[in-house]
Amino acid sequence: MENIVQIVVDGRTIAAPEGVPLLQAMLDAGIDVPHYCYHPKLSIDGSCRLCAVKIEGMPKLQIACNTQVRAGMLVHTDDEEAAQTRRGVLELLLLNHPLDCPICDKAGECWLQNYSVRFGSRRGRSVMPRRKLGKRLDIGERMLLDQERCILCRRCVRFCREITKTGELLIFNRGHRSVLDIGDSRLDNPYSMCTADICPVGALETRDFHHRLRVWFFTQTASVCPGCSNGCNIMVDECYGQIWRLFPRRNDAVNDTWMCDSGRLGYRFVNRPRLRHPLINESGAPSAATWSEALERAAGGLIRVRDTWGGSAIGALISPHLTTEENFRFGELLRALGAEKLAMAVPRGAADNFLIKAEKAANARGVRELGLVSGEDDGLNSLLQSVRAGRIKALYVCGEDLLRVIGAEQTAALLQPLEFVAVQTLRQIPEYARAAVAFPATSFAEKNGVFVNHAGRAQRIAVAVDPPPGWMSDGEIFTQLLNRIESRAERFSPEAVWSQIAAGNPRFAGLSLDRLGTLGAPLVDPENIGPQTVHTAPS
Amino acid sequence: MAVQVKKVLRPPPQITSWRSGLAIIAGLWVTTRHLIANLFGFIRGRQDFTVYYPEQRFLHAPALRGMPVLVQMENGRERCVACGLCEWACPTSCICIFPAETDSEVERYPEIFDIDMTRCMFCGLCEEACPEEAIVMSRQIEISTYSRGGSLWHKEDLLVPESRLRTRIDFLRSQYGR
Ligand code: SF4
Ligand code: SF4
Ligand code: SF4
Ligand code: SF4
Ligand code: FES
Numbered sequence: 229m230e231n232i233v234q235i236v237v238d239g240r241t242i243a244a245p246e247g248v249p250l251l252q253a254m255l256d257a258g259i260d261v262p263h264y265c266y267h268p269k270l271s272i273d274g275s276c277r278l279c280a281v282k283i284e285g286m287p288k289l290q291i292a293c294n295t296q297v298r299a300g301m302l303v304h305t306d307d308e309e310a311a312q313t314r315r316g317v318l319e320l321l322l323l324n325h326p327l328d329c330p331i332c333d334k335a336g337e338c339w340l341q342n343y344s345v346r347f348g349s350r351r352g353r354s355v356m357p358r359r360k361l362g363k364r365l366d367i368g369e370r371m372l373l374d375q376e377r378c379i380l381c382r383r384c385v386r387f388c389r390e391i392t393k394t395g396e397l398l399i400f401n402r403g404h405r406s407v408l409d410i411g412d413s414r415l416d417n418p419y420s421m422c423t424a425d426i427c428p429v430g431a432l433e434t435r436d437f438h439h440r441l442r443v444w445f446f447t448q449t450a451s452v453c454p455g456c457s458n459g460c461n462i463m464v465d466e467c468y469g470q471i472w473r474l475f476p477r478r479n480d481a482v483n484d485t486w487m488c489d490s491g492r493l494g495y496r497f498v499n500r501p502r503l504r505h506p507l508i509n510e511s512g513a514p515s516a517a518t519w520s521e522a523l524e525r526a527a528g529g530l531i532r533v534r535d536t537w538g539g540s541a542i543g544a545l546i547s548p549h550l551t552t553e554e555n556f557r558f559g560e561l562l563r564a565l566g567a568e569k570l571a572m573a574v575p576r577g578a579a580d581n582f583l584i585k586a587e588k589a590a591n592a593r594g595v596r597e598l599g600l601v602s603g604e605d606d607g608l609n610s611l612l613q614s615v616r617a618g619r620i621k622a623l624y625v626c627g628e629d630l631l632r633v634i635g636a637e638q639t640a641a642l643l644q645p646l647e648f649v650a651v652q653t654l655r656q657i658p659e660y661a662r663a664a665v666a667f668p669a670t671s672f673a674e675k676n677g678v679f680v681n682h683a684g685r686a687q688r689i690a691v692a693v694d695p696p697p698g699w700m701s702d703g704e705i706f707t708q709l710l711n712r713i714e715s716r717a718e719r720f721s722p723e724a725v726w727s728q729i730a731a732g733n734p735r736f737a738g739l740s741l742d743r744l745g746t747l748g749a750p751l752v753d754p755e756n757i758g759p760q761t762v763h764t765a766p767s
Numbered sequence: 768m769a770v771q772v773k774k775v776l777r778p779p780p781q782i783t784s785w786r787s788g789l790a791i792i793a794g795l796w797v798t799t800r801h802l803i804a805n806l807f808g809f810i811r812g813r814q815d816f817t818v819y820y821p822e823q824r825f826l827h828a829p830a831l832r833g834m835p836v837l838v839q840m841e842n843g844r845e846r847c848v849a850c851g852l853c854e855w856a857c858p859t860s861c862i863c864i865f866p867a868e869t870d871s872e873v874e875r876y877p878e879i880f881d882i883d884m885t886r887c888m889f890c891g892l893c894e895e896a897c898p899e900e901a902i903v904m905s906r907q908i909e910i911s912t913y914s915r916g917g918s919l920w921h922k923e924d925l926l927v928p929e930s931r932l933r934t935r936i937d938f939l940r941s942q943y944g945r
Binding site: 329330331335363364438439440441442444445 | 848849850851852854855865866867868873874875898899
């Protein structure tokens with residue numbers, strides 16, 4: 229059990245568990261002590277010496293990252309000696325640092341810039357020429373290295389050694405000749421781009437964000453990675469109605485401070501050419517239609533099939549990419565139609581024993597928790613059989629996963645004989661040309677909602693990119709169809725639907741959106757309602 | 768970054784002191800002297816001031832802030848590295864830059880550099896923000912167009928050879944001690 233003790237920092241008393249790094253205790257208390265090499269998820273290195281503070285009773289300044297909290301410590305961070313040390317350390321770091329800020333991807337979020345402005349001396353005294361080292365070095369598939377900018381904090385080295393256990397990055401030579409480089413293998417591990425996040429300067433850069441927009445133009449939104457069922461917490465950077473990059477957000481219950489490279493690069497489908505208006509297919513080729521035309525046709529088609537063959541002739545393919553709220557509404561729509569054959573196609577891929585999960589969709593678990601699908605394969609084979617046997621006359625397909633799971637040809641062949649097909653898709657796909665109605669789908673970045681990850685943790689996503697005016701989200705489309713079928717007049721509000729889910733499903737009981745917060749919360753285990761771990765936001 | 772507001776106390780005007788009285792008299796003397804010189808200067812052969820624009824043109828002082836332009840280096844490339852500082856500094860948000868990578872040593876250049884001259888207010892903050900002396904306020908003031916679209920200046924239109932901007936660049940160096 230942790231033993232909470234009191235220490236005094238600059239006259240302020242703070243409480244911290246005994247034995248934690250003093251630096252972490254001060255950061256947690258909101259005291260902004262400058263530091264480079266310390267990272268909460270890596271071992272302590274003590275190489276930058278920037279976090280030096282004065283501790284009463286100690287003969288010299290101590291580095292706060294490698295000092296453990298003990299009861300009654302008296303710490304001074306604003307001491308003149310400490311300030312002088314900081315200035316000195318920064319001056320030495322800048323001795324050989326290139327004046328690259330205008331062309332450096334890190335500018336604007338660079339710790340060297342920030343600390344130099346806040347604590348530095350603003351004037352270089354050295355007249356020696358700066359060290360010339362490798363720039364724009366090709367060290368990996370997705371990474372570049374600028375050795376001149378490196379401040380040798382060894383965060384990246386420790387990351388490769390301790391987190392990915394691949395050890396690609398190493399420091400060569402000693403003293404003022406030290407230089408960071410790759411060893412025998414290139415930096416190609418599946419988490420390589422995390423090194424660019426933890427690098428406090430612009431020495432490690434991702435190719436994807438190399439020479440792109442400036443970071444200060446971005447609007448940042450907390451969200452969840454849609455790439456796999458792990459549900460890594462991320463930030464989404466938006467500008468000019470596009471996503472420019474994703475990067476991990478700390479959540480100790482899910483992804484610590486990391487995310488995989490394929491998830492990080494998985495934002496491009498949001499930007500690339502998308503279906504921006506509904507399509508209807510009357511004469512054999514899809515043509516653009518208005519929303520109300522498309523909704524009328526879709527509702528009409530579904531009702532016709534139900535009235536002719538009964539609700540059991542309607543099948544639906546639920547998307548594991550839609551939010552829990554949207555799928556809940558889809559479930560209501562399908563119940564209203566009497567549809568019985570519901571299935572979900574979940575694309576699968578490689579997995580590892582760290583973050584990457586085999587199910588390449590963010591919310592498959594959410595669909596299962598709602599009870600919409602059942603069985604090992606989420607009802608997919610049974611649905612496919614019914615379609616092939618001609619028992620299903622109308623199919624409502626959400627998303628493009630069918631193409632990835634059963635292949636393009638199979639998909640086209642599957643849809644061909646059907647009486648009526650409605651699809652919701654991000655792009656116009658030739659295999660879906662057969663569909664009588666195609667609605668444009670909304671990506672994870674354009675809506676609010678909740679995803680449930682593989683471990684049953686409900687986490688919120690939020691609008692990062694504003695959809696065009698007049699646009700209907702997937703949930704809104706389901707709601708509008710339901711309105712037309714049941715003569716209701718509702719709008720889709722994810723918040724209201726979430727309260728409905730939380731009220732009606734014991735697995736979601738008590739999980740209000742506030743409760744989920746930015747870090748999410750595990751679903752309730754109705755068998756075993758014990759004390760829930762609430763993860764507080766890290767500093 | 769939060770904008771910080773610093774309140775500055777201005778000293779109250781002291782019209783009562785004898786020095787302000789002297790200043791008023793000195794000021795009046797300057798205006799009166801110019802008035803007399805302009806009215807009767809012709810007697811001593813003074814030229815009139817009227818410039819018969821557009822046949823004649825007036826060479827503005829280097830301090831004039833005309834339209835912002837991009838400095839073109841001798842190799843024909845822009846000096847700008849698309850750092851985005853002018854875009855950030857511009858109070859009217861009339862600059863739009865899309866950076867891209869080049870093979871040259873500077874690595875970065877603006878693939879798109881647009882200035883919306885309908886919005887520019889000639890404040891010169893872009894010039895002041897630029898770390899590369901790449902955008903300067905030229906003497907160009909004849910920028911009216913027949914259409915609004917014509918007021919959107921692209922990189923190719925904005926490039927002006929460095930030799931023609933020498934006066935302004937020298938002036939800036941003298942001003943900012945660069
Ligand atoms: S690492 Fe930071 S200080 Fe160095 S060039 Fe890049 S932005 Fe500037
Ligand atoms: S590349 Fe970055 S993280 Fe790695 S040692 Fe250098 S400064 Fe530190
Ligand atoms: S002169 Fe002022 S308004 Fe015009 S582009 Fe420059 S910063 Fe913007
Ligand atoms: S501030 Fe200068 S270098 Fe930077 S983008 Fe503007 S013109 Fe280019
Ligand atoms: S953070 Fe303590 S020495 Fe680097």
